[in-house]
Amino acid sequence: MFAKECWYVAALSREVGRSLLSRTIANEALVMYRTEAGQPVVMLDRCPHRLVPLSAGKLVGDAVQCGYHGITYNHDGRCIKIPGEHQISAKFCSTTFPAVERWGFIWVWLSDATAADESKLPQDFHWGTEPGWTPLSDYLRVEGNYQLLVDNLLDLSHEAFLHMGTIGNAAVAETPAETTLRGDFVQVARYMKDCGPPKLFVRAAGFTTNIDRTQRIIYTPPCYVVIEVRAVPTGTDGAERKLEWWVLNALTPETDRTTHYFWGLPRGFAHDDAELTEMLRAGILRTFEEDRVMIEAQQRVLDKVSLDLRTVYTKADQAPGRARSIVSAMIAREHQSAQPVTDTGS
């Protein structure tokens, strides 16, 4: 069960164009495309007539023509053609969802359209297309529940064991984290002074000495984690050499046990270096592949172990634990507000 009164990233901007893209989001099979004017469209990926996927059909102008019997739906879902018939019943419509393009991503709202307020987008993602910053984004698919990835990102001590070839150093496991839990606000910060630089940091910024490394992790329900990263040579203010980027993580549930992992890495240095951009893309994809392998092994264990199994917790589990409580409460509220009102009067 997923929270539904929220925006999910459905695609990178560059993935959606003038062909039909099929993708399942939160257990709903969707089809996406752009109108001739460039507006993103998201529909349920099935023709209401015979239930075949609309993505097996084709675009005709701004409309989708089903590939089976040719029934055609406009971008607003309205049926505009049934071959061999003159009248079209109002029941013949496809289901569409509010979709917006922002910060390099296509976002979709899967519940009541009247509540699809853009102010509910996770605002920290503005870094994705921030003027003066160099963008980078990509995608991988993980065969594990999205909350396992939230857990992963809210306890970065694992970088010291899983990611020593890229972003890990010993300090990230040994330095105490400062965890802030305040209502739905969850933040984990680590200030690592005079520590060895991770390999990817050396390749990206050319560090030759120890560094001061800062990482500030911010969670936004249900599936967003952004990380502010900063490193400078120890004893300097970074005026000569610094590394600063945001890691934007959108962990969109595909199904109960699979996740679309959309990510961005906008950086605040070395802006004209296209080679650096591709090196960082490769380095981050390698890192997230390491996570993917571990998360998928974890998911396979969870698929098998009995339900009454209890895990034990470290101090580092405070933030991921709170994140899960927030989502549970969010889903509970959604279900409560969906209850019919009953007259309790005398």
Place this chain on the structure above:
Amino acid sequence: MFAKECWYVAALSREVGRSLLSRTIANEALVMYRTEAGQPVVMLDRCPHRLVPLSAGKLVGDAVQCGYHGITYNHDGRCIKIPGEHQISAKFCSTTFPAVERWGFIWVWLSDATAADESKLPQDFHWGTEPGWTPLSDYLRVEGNYQLLVDNLLDLSHEAFLHMGTIGNAAVAETPAETTLRGDFVQVARYMKDCGPPKLFVRAAGFTTNIDRTQRIIYTPPCYVVIEVRAVPTGTDGAERKLEWWVLNALTPETDRTTHYFWGLPRGFAHDDAELTEMLRAGILRTFEEDRVMIEAQQRVLDKVSLDLRTVYTKADQAPGRARSIVSAMIAREHQSAQPVTDTGS
């Protein structure tokens, strides 16, 4: 759940010979072969001893020897050998089913053998080996429920969208169909005057002008659809150039979500043209492959969508809707007649 008091096509005649052929029909695993005299034999494909498939054994004369412990069953199911034992209990027998060979196909009857009346075969299949007609038949397997294929064949408007490379033309979607529903008789006819010829028609009969095209679709429960097809150059009686064939479709359920699609295409023209026969085989297989891809996508949607989902209907859905009602009633009658009689007397 399938209708059981009926004949199902289990194989093309040419598939069954002096080796053991294993195939599941209506959820029953069967093994088929011919006796030395050429009679088709159909048995349950498991040894009653240790339940291994008999098809893993071998033919010994007219009998099947299990490949595990050598227990041997005659073509009538009677056990004739248990290695190491002298007496054979009457309980040791394999289950056999009535089987007949007719019109180029092997037919099997899966319920009460005393009711296995050959008059219950779908008589229109006689075209499969009609004197003066050129036969053609083949097989493909579809990972979708057989009723999706009945739906497909009773609404051929889809030819205009899915099969434009072979048998589709625009007329088949735009021309109103004449649907006849009378008890268990379901027929859909379309008379398309002065229309562009489909590509396969041009390749088969060399049309150079518009044609008059007739298609008459007849359903026989539970899984038979035959289509009478005729085309002549517009304004002629076809004396110089005509196309006429029957499409015989036997949609035998394998499991609840898979189908054995046996088909024939006997034609009434160009009888000595073996090259044409192979061209037609390739053209029909391509067409049915296009159906297969769409039906399997449809089945995957059906596997996932919730049960209370309702589809909407077009006028073209009358015949497929009636076909489903007929099968439901057929299954209900079978179950009713299987009820024990209870005394309601005073």
Place this chain on the structure above:
Amino acid sequence: MFAKECWYVAALSREVGRSLLSRTIANEALVMYRTEAGQPVVMLDRCPHRLVPLSAGKLVGDAVQCGYHGITYNHDGRCIKIPGEHQISAKFCSTTFPAVERWGFIWVWLSDATAADESKLPQDFHWGTEPGWTPLSDYLRVEGNYQLLVDNLLDLSHEAFLHMGTIGNAAVAETPAETTLRGDFVQVARYMKDCGPPKLFVRAAGFTTNIDRTQRIIYTPPCYVVIEVRAVPTGTDGAERKLEWWVLNALTPETDRTTHYFWGLPRGFAHDDAELTEMLRAGILRTFEEDRVMIEAQQRVLDKVSLDLRTVYTKADQAPGRARSIVSAMIAREHQSAQPVTDTGS
């Protein structure tokens, strides 16, 4: 459901060393390795913290370090390191199981450790490393329940049909077996006089005439079958030419429908012939591959047929039938003794 108060073979001795070996035994995912001193260690293959497999981590001395967050468990299961924390709760421990190395195999005990008595090992396996005998052992995995393999080995009449290329001859199906059933003791013996030698016997011992062949099959619950095999030229005492070996079969359940098949073939002749050893390994693996294919076909039938299906029995089924009864009683006793004691007072 499996018997748990017993030893299971978890690995060949040579499979377990200074790296982490993951294997599921009786539905429990385990990780195995040796300490620096060479002692075998068997643990549950999941970190109690985040439930990832410990086998995705690494050995650090005698301890296992989880590959995700670096939490480290000693070979006795005690947690000795949580990165970033100074105190370690006693709840942080991994689950370990008694393990012993005997006769060329690693054995594990999956229930109450205080009952893990080595006298409960199946003593006939001592032949695996018997002084004066030449050892041979290997492994294959079978996608079938382990009891199907017990059935297989307790009725060797199947050798005459499935294994004619290696160990089968006609006599093994036609010669009456002497079955001894006495409490939990199950033995099947066959004394085949003046029979044609199986092909593998000819290749192994160079027989040029008929042989006298003895096979004595002994079952030890829940999953052990050892077979004493002896053959000499008919009319001799084997002083000049003889074949003698034991077939040791440990059929460890992996899951309800898969089995780890560990086997040994210690022989009492031709001790310095390494080429013969490899020829025998290939011959036995081919034989067991033939069994594997049949058992897996059998399992697939069992996966599908309805539960009320009854099989019929031959005389040769006495021993496998008894073996199943013994295991059922064994499981029932285990469950009974696990019942809480209730006061039935006066």
